[in-house]
Amino acid sequence: xxREQLTNFLYRDDRGPYQFYIKKGTxxxxxRRPAREISGYHLLAPYLRMPKARLANTSEGHLLVVRGVExxxxxxxxxxxxxLAKDSLQRFLNDMYAMWHTTTKSMDxxxxxxxxxxxxxxTLYRLRHNxxxxxxxxxxxxxxxxxxxxxxxxxxxxxxxxxxxIEKHMVLCHGDEHPGNVLCEEDNYYAIDPGNYTGYNMAxxxxxxxAGALYLFEYRxxxxxxxxxxxxxxxxxxxxxxxxxxxxxxxILELDEKVKNVSGSTSLAKELFFINAIRVSVGWTQRSMQxxxxxxxxxxxxxxxxxxxxxxxxx
Numbered sequence: 001x002x003r004e005q006l007t008n009f010l011y012r013d014d015r016g017p018y019q020f021y022i023k024k025g026t027x028x029x030x031x032r033r034p035a036r037e038i039s040g041y042h043l044l045a046p047y048l049r050m051p052k053a054r055l056a057n058t059s060e061g062h063l064l065v066v067r068g069v070e071x072x073x074x075x076x077x078x079x080x081x082x083x084l085a086k087d088s089l090q091r092f093l094n095d096m097y098a099m100w101h102t103t104t105k106s107m108d109x110x111x112x113x114x115x116x117x118x119x120x121x122x123t124l125y126r127l128r129h130n131x132x133x134x135x136x137x138x139x140x141x142x143x144x145x146x147x148x149x150x151x152x153x154x155x156x157x158x159x160x161x162x163x164x165x166i167e168k169h170m171v172l173c174h175g176d177e178h179p180g181n182v183l184c185e186e187d188n189y190y191a192i193d194p195g196n197y198t199g200y201n202m203a204x205x206x207x208x209x210x211a212g213a214l215y216l217f218e219y220r221x222x223x224x225x226x227x228x229x230x231x232x233x234x235x236x237x238x239x240x241x242x243x244x245x246x247x248x249x250x251x252i253l254e255l256d257e258k259v260k261n262v263s264g265s266t267s268l269a270k271e272l273f274f275i276n277a278i279r280v281s282v283g284w285t286q287r288s289m290q291x292x293x294x295x296x297x298x299x300x301x302x303x304x305x306x307x308x309x310x311x312x313x314x315x
Contacts, residue, residue, distance in 0.1 A: 233303025
């Protein structure tokens with residue numbers, strides 16, 4: 001038997017033929033509340049393929065114990081095995097759509113597990129006073145030679161939508177839908193780490209989580225930006241990620257259509273995704289522990305975000 005510490009709150013424990021991951025509670029940037037997380041496993045188990053998990057009461061407090069599975073996370077195989085990544089994500093999404101169909105309810109923002117609309121609106125308010133953004137917010141934005149409205153105008157559009165639109169329905173959501181939380185098993189998948197936000201929410205929050213993780217944290221870009229009379233961004237996707245983009249883009253577009261079906265004309269997916277991208281572009285990131293490459297991209301992501309916001313699709 002051996003125990004290996006992976007992070008300040010996560011251990012891997014090998015016992016006989018089995019491997020277990022053990023999480024203890026922690027607060028701060030990386031909140032982990034084992035009693036809350038086990039409820040997520042219980043809520044999702046009837047719908048998604050989840051590893052076995054239980055809550056242990058110990059002298060250290062509550063510990064979440066999850067049975068390990070022999071599988072790689074989707075985000076670790078994007079460059080080398082994009083088709084396997086696609087197959088696993090597709091199976092995960094198919095089960096998620098079935099879960100939404102079964103659990104759809106009228107929206108009640110007083111019971112959602114996380115109020116993404118208000119949180120995103122608060123982030124937008126803060127962004128308006130960010131020094132990096134104030135330097136170019138009123139300049140026309142030019143991305144890969146195409147002129148778009150200035151960032152101030154786009155933020156205003158997002159603010160109006162977030163202040164005045166509430167999605168019609170809510171559905172049961174994993175709460176942290178990103179490629180690191182979907183494991184590729186042969187001909188199947190496992191969903192892990194439901195976290196602290198499993199519960200009823202906007203379907204668009206799942207789209208924001210998955211697309212945001214791919215386009216903001218997993219993919220890399222080659223490009224430059226400059227501020228003169230205009231805010232000018234020239235960029236392209238790192239060619240190493242082109243096969244993954246070709247495989248996964250159809251899944252993101254399909255997910256967007258499913259979100260629209262659930263949310264109707266009130267979907268806030270564009271606004272959530274745009275503000276998510278802008279806050280990452282100025283360095284407001286907590287989701288990942290390995291951010292150096294993301295932060296080096298900097299305001300190039302503001303160009304990526306603008307191009308996607310004004311496209312006819314979500315990406």
